[in-house]
Amino acid sequence: IIRTTDLCKTYVMGSEKIHALKDLSIAIKKNEYVALMGPSGSGKSTLMNLLGCLDTPTSGSYILNDNLVSNMDDAELAEIRNSEIGFVFQTFNLLPRISSLDNVALPLVYAGWSNKKRENRAAEVLDLVGLGNRMDHKPNELSGGQRQRVAIARALVCNPSIILADEPTGNLDTKTSVEIMHIFEQIHNAGNTVILVTHEPDIADHAHRIIRLRDGELESDIKNQNI
């Protein structure tokens, strides 16, 4: 359902060009569970932003569910993002002036849900990630790991068929990480597609396939032997 062909992303800074992604071609089927790894600065978040329809490539093509995404306009990209993809950002990107409940409910506003239904569903996912007693806290009234879990809850609230999670356990202790990985497991078992960026081998080990980047290029793409 995801196919990139010679995908490139280049940032231009004055006279300098940074080739964040270079001719990347990968294909991911429905219901796969993929871990994306690689050194700091190797292009993982850049790739995730392209896959998540948050950005467009400099060149190359990206086909998502038979739609040529790479040449869509902002409105079309937003439509796909809200209906099909749940994105957990590496830097959370929560709205600072509203509560965690309202942050998590935000995608449901775009989806046109009623007030009561939004509150119930947002409370349900916050409870799922262990933040039932933190719903009225604003982001700056939460710990780092709690903010990360609000970002995860927000990505799950619309029950998307594709989850893109960028370092979802980077700020979580072992026990809480296990709980979050269990949630991703359930999402995967329900038939959905999970792609997560991680630098921790223990977390990557939950995935069935591990894609490694280096300097914006594909370094390796192998099945997880332990599964």
Added chain:
Amino acid sequence: IIRTTDLCKTYVMGSEKIHALKDLSIAIKKNEYVALMGPSGSGKSTLMNLLGCLDTPTSGSYILNDNLVSNMDDAELAEIRNSEIGFVFQTFNLLPRISSLDNVALPLVYAGWSNKKRENRAAEVLDLVGLGNRMDHKPNELSGGQRQRVAIARALVCNPSIILADEPTGNLDTKTSVEIMHIFEQIHNAGNTVILVTHEPDIADHAHRIIRLRDGELESDIKNQNI
């Protein structure tokens, strides 16, 4: 050089009281290397903010180098922060509109260094953390792990005698983490004091002592048997 006695931090939200730290008493000597661990929300960042003179406790005392910090005013706290402590924030806290070089040089502005000397020193520490080729990038032109390293560089730029690092490797791949831990090792060997929050056992294993929190209280405080 660090002694807290019955340290408490309580947040009041409407009718709810959150006891982030409850009667915490710990003592840390000069040149110790301590790892602070515990579940998400257990009070680690709250404690680090108090130790780093970024906040004052609700009750209890905090003595830093024979100074009773817990009842100092903002000006006195700022003085101590800038001269003695290097703080790596869990959420980086970089200024978004200036380059990484200027972000790292900022503490030297407060310290009264000349323009040329600031640039040289800031470039030196950015090079040390592997960002020599990213000095003119603003934070949003950097990867997550690169921003984390800018935050680390900024904490080191004044050569402080106490380093407080809150999850310094949360966004770093294994190889880059090893490089950062090597830097902390050198700082420790030079006679300084290092306190780092981490949820990764491999990172905590570099420390000589491991303090664990749970629900705002001290759960355990043990020597690292592997050292």
